[in-house]
Amino acid sequence: MNDILEIKNVVKRYGNYTALNGVSLNIPKGCIYGLLGPNGAGKTTLIRIINQITYPDQGQVFFNGKPLAPKNVGQIGYMPEERGLYKSMKVGEQALYLAQLKGMDKAEAKKQLKYWFEKLEIESWWDKKLQELSKGMAQKVQFIVTVLHQPELLILDEPFSGFDPVNANLIKDEILELNKKGTTIIFSTHRMESVEEMCEYIALIDKSNKIIEGRLIDVKKQYRNNSYQVGIVPHNVEKLMYDLTLKFKVESADFKSLNNELKLNVHLGDSTSNDLLPLLLQNGLVTHFTENIPSINDIFISSVQGLTPNQF
C-alpha cells in the first residue's frame, strides 16, 4: 500500500508486435524511480499506459491502490520525450490552458504560474510568444507546465535531452526539491550517470520484458562479484604476484592515480578483503584499495546482452 503505482502483468500489442509482455512494476511512494531500457524496449508504451494515452490489452494498473481512472490525470505530470508547445501562443496563456486541462482552477493556476515564473526568473516572458524564445528558454517553460498542477507522480521521459548543462542542473535541482516535498518521480532515460546519482529504485526493460527491478543498492549488491581494485608499490613484483596468484585470480587493472604503481584487479572468490590485505601489506606500499562496484551502465549493458548476475 506504500506503492503509488502498481503495474500488474501489463500486456500491450500493436498488431503482431508485442510492445509489453506481462510487465509488473511496483513504484514506492516518494521515491525517484529510474526506468531504463534500450530504444524500442517498451518504456514509452509503459509510460503512455500510465498516462492513459493508450490502454493495456491485459493486466491492470493501480494508482494509490485503486485502478487507474481518468480522474488521475490531474495527479500525474508528464514530460514526454517528444515534447513541445504551441509556437504562436503566448507563454502565460498556454501554461494556463494546459493547467486548466489538467483540472486546475484558473485562479489557482495563475498563482502557481507566478510562483514558478518568479522562481525560475522568467516573469518577463509571460506575454511572449513561444517562437520568440530560445530552445533552452522554451524547455524551462515546458518544465513548469509539467509540474504546475502539483502532481503526486511526475513522469519524465529523457528529461535532460535538449537542455544545456546549466539548465539541466537547474532542472535537476528542481526535481530533487520536488521529490523532497513528496513527489514521486519516474525517470526514463539513457543517461546512466543521472540514474546513478538520483534514482533510489530502478527497473530495466528489454525486448518488452522486465529484466531487473529493485532498489539501486540491492541491484548493485546482486551484481557485485567480490573483486577489489588494488594499487601497490611492491618491494618485489615477482614475489607479490606469486603470493597473490597462489590464492586469488588476478588481472591487471586500469584506474587513474597520481602514483606510478602496480594496478591490479583481485577476485577474492570466497575469501574476504581481510584475507587479501595482510598479503598486500607484507609486499609493498598500498596506495589504493577499493571494491569494484558495478556501475548501472555495466549492469545495463550486461543484462541487455543476456548475462545473469553470476556470469558478470
Next chain:
Amino acid sequence: MKNLFLIIKREFINKVRNKSFIVMTILGPVLILGMSALIAFLTKMNDAEVKKIAIHDANKYIIAQFENDKHTEYVDLSAMPFDMAKEQASQSYKALLYVPQVDSVQQVVEAVQYISDDSPSLETIFSIERKINDVVTKSNIEKLHIDYKKIDEAKANSELKVLKFSGENTLKGINEIKIAIGSLFGYLIMMFIVIYGNYVMRSVIEEKTNRIIEIIISSVKPFDLMMGKIIGNSLAGIIQFGIWAICGLAIMFAAHSLLGSSPQIDQAQGMIDAMQQQSPNSFDKLNLYIDEILKLPIITLLVSFVVFFTGGYFLYSSLYAAIGAAVDNETDSQQFLMPIIMPLMLGVYVGFFTVMNDPHGTIATIFSFIPFTSPIVMLMRIPFGVPMWQIITSMVLLIATFFGVVWFAAKIYRVGILMYGKKPTWKEIYKWLKY
C-alpha cells in the same frame, strides 16, 4: 465536458486572433467586390469595342437589313470591284461579308460568304444568318403571293399556364429561383466544408509538428480534442461567414442609397417593365412570384440547412482531422484528400446537372440519400418540395453515418497523432483501426 469547452475556446480564440484569418475576413468581401467590378469592367470594355464589317453586295439584296448598331458598324463597299473590296477589307475591316452576284435573292442563301482571318463568334454568325434568313424568307413569301401581313396574323403565340392540381397558379420562372436558392445553400455547405475542414486538418498537423500533442492527450481524451477542434474552428467559420453576410448587406444598402438603385435592382426593374409590356396583368404576376417564394418551404429549408450543414460539416471535418493526424505535413495530405474532395464535387455536379433537369428523378433522389452527398443534393431538392419522409430518412442516414465516421476517424486520430517520421500508407492506416 469542461475540457471540451476549454479546447473549443482555445481553438476558437486562436483561429479568430490569427492574422491571416483577420485579413481574410476583411479582405474577403473586398476581393469579391473587386473581382465583380473587374469582370463588369472587362465585359463593358468588350462591349464598347465597335466591330467594323464591310459588305460587298452589288445587287443590294440584303444590305438594307444590316443597320449599324452599338457593337457593329457595317460599311458598304459594293461600289468597288470585289478584288479591291477584298483588299481593303483585309486591311482595315474585321471581315468582309460577300454576296456574289447571283440571279435571285433565293440563291444568296447558298452563295453568301463571310471572309475573315479570325473565325467569328457563334453569336456573330447567328446574327448574320438570321438577317439573311429574314430577307430571303420575306422574298419567298412574296414570291408565293402570300400576304405577309396575314402570316403575321396567322402566327400563334401560346403561353402555357402552369397550375397545381390544387388549382393554384405556378410560375414558369420560379424553378430558376428555386434552383438558385438550393444551389446557394448547397454551394455554401461545400465551400464551408472545404475551407474549414482544411483549417481543422492544419490545426491537427500543427499540434503534431509542435510536438505538444502528447502533452495534451495526457490530460484529455483524443476524442475530446478532435471534437473541440472541429467545433472551435466551425464557430470561427460561422463568425467569418456572418461578418461577410453583414458586410454584403451593408454594401448593398450603401450602394442603393448612394446610386439610387443597384444594378441588380435595375435589372429586376427591367424585367418587370418587360413583363408589363408582355401582359396587362403583370403586377399580379410579380405578386405571384413573391407569393411563390414565400410559399417555398422556408421553415423546412432553414431547419434542413442547419441539420445538413452541421451533419455534413462534422462528417467531413472529422475525416479531415483523421488525415491531419495520419500525416506529418500538409504536402503529404494530398493523396488522402482526394477521396474526400471527390464526393463533395460529385454532390455539387449532380446537384447542378440532375436536380435542375429533374429534381425528383432517380439519380437526384439517390444522391440525396447518400450521406456524403446528401447535404448538398438534398438542399438543392428541398425548394422543389420533397416529401417529409425523404428528408427525415436522409437526415437519419447522415447522422448515423456521422457517428460511424467519427468513430472511425477518432481511431485513426488516436493512433496517428503519436506516429512521427514516416508517411503512412492506406494499408497502415487500416491496421491502426485494429489497435
